[in-house]
Amino acid sequence: MWAIKVKSFVILISLLWGSFGISAYAQSWPQKPIKFIVPFSAGGANDLMARAAAEGASKVLGQTIVVENKPGAGGSIGTVFVSKSAPDGYTFLISAAGVISNNMIKKTTNYKDSDLVPVVMIGLAPSVIVVSSESNYKNLRNFVDASKEGAGLHFATAGTGSTPHFVAELLNTRYGAKLIPVPYKSGSEGASAVMGGQVAGTSEASIVALPHIKPGGKFRALATTWTKRISVYPELSTAVEQGFPDLQIAHWAGIHAPVGVPPDIMDKLAAAVDVAMKSPQVSDRLKSQGIEPVGGTRASFNEFVDAERARLGAIVKAANMKDEQ
Structure with a gap:
């Protein structure tokens, strides 16, 4: 009986120490430059939003954020790279709709949906x-x-x-x-x-x-085709206004992490990006280019991703969308 109690006590201490270690690690994060992996070429909407988020969030976190482009295979190359990265909070994916739809359409992607965790929305074009x-x-x-x-x-x-x-x-x-x-x-x-x-x-x-x-x-x-008119071009009506209520789709960019990154780190990054998207310097620049900054929380981005997965999945099924790749 005594041996059992000692063993249970040791396990409890180990768990508490592990939790303390993770918490301390998250509090001291980031201690070195962070990488944002863009799975598309430089210059596109996804890349521009990534650079705006990196610039703004780096000021909040007090650490450099490097944007690295890894294009190819419809975004799959960069996505796979992040999904296989160490979950230490220093490598993140600048995600788009493909991170949700690729596994619905492509025969092989070399990553599972569960390999990546939504962190925060950046914005949408x-x-x-x-x-x-x-x-x-x-x-x-x-x-x-x-x-x-x-x-x-x-x-x-x-x-x-x-x-x-x-x-x-x-x-x-x-x-x-x-x-x-x-x-x-x-x-x-x-x-x-x-x-x-x-x-x-x-x-x-x-x-x-x-x-x-x-x-x-x-x-x-x-x-x-988004739910609101474009800030810099308000004279253009939405598809919803023209009688197409289901036509709501945009080129969005968010941040996903490899599974296993401590929640506290993801919360800190989400908060930093949210501050960046609400700062006039970043927000006004993006809006002038036709991009709508969003930001938000981990919870709001998770809700968006879940809704997007259900909506896109219904279209894939109805249209029998398949990629031969």
Whole structure:
């Protein structure tokens, strides 16, 4: 009996010491530079949001945050790298919708959803549905109605599971549109195809689309697909306002951690990013580029990720979206 009591006491002390050690480690974090891994090329919406978050959060934490781009395989290369990283609080993923949808669509990704933990939302670049400035379509209703006639309309995407692909399939499955997805290697190639008249339209991140929508530009904007109008372009109505209440999708960026990072560290990083997104210096700069800063808490980002997983999963199933890769 005495031996059992001693053993139980030793186990209890070990557990308490382990908890104390983790807590002390989290309190002293960060003691060296932190890495934000962007799974896309530099210059895109995801990359710009990552750099804004890194700049603002580093000031709050008093430690350098390095942004490192690891593009390829639709974001999977960078995502796998972070999922296999040590959970010490010094390597994080700048996540996008693909971190949720890739495992729904791709045959193999080399990571499981459970390998990554949501930390905080950074912001989003609302998607904008665009056509050539020389087309006859004036709004989203015109475009969808026209697609229902004849063989349908070709719609450029950045590949299977990209945001434009989800926009097209959501309009097809929920509103009876007849949009034929045409995959390109990148959003910029798809945008060029719209400008050149090879396809009828596409959707693109606000930061990419807005410079081409100004008077004399080569795009005509039909609608933004987020729940609110774009701060820097309020004259463009939302798809919801035009009678498409289910069309709510954006190019968002958040932060995920490899599973095992202490919760206290994730809370500190989430709080730092939230402060950054609410600072006028960062917020005003992002809004001027068509990006909406969000921030928030770990809890609010977890709720967003859960809702996004359910919503995107329903579209994948309804449209039978599959990637041969």
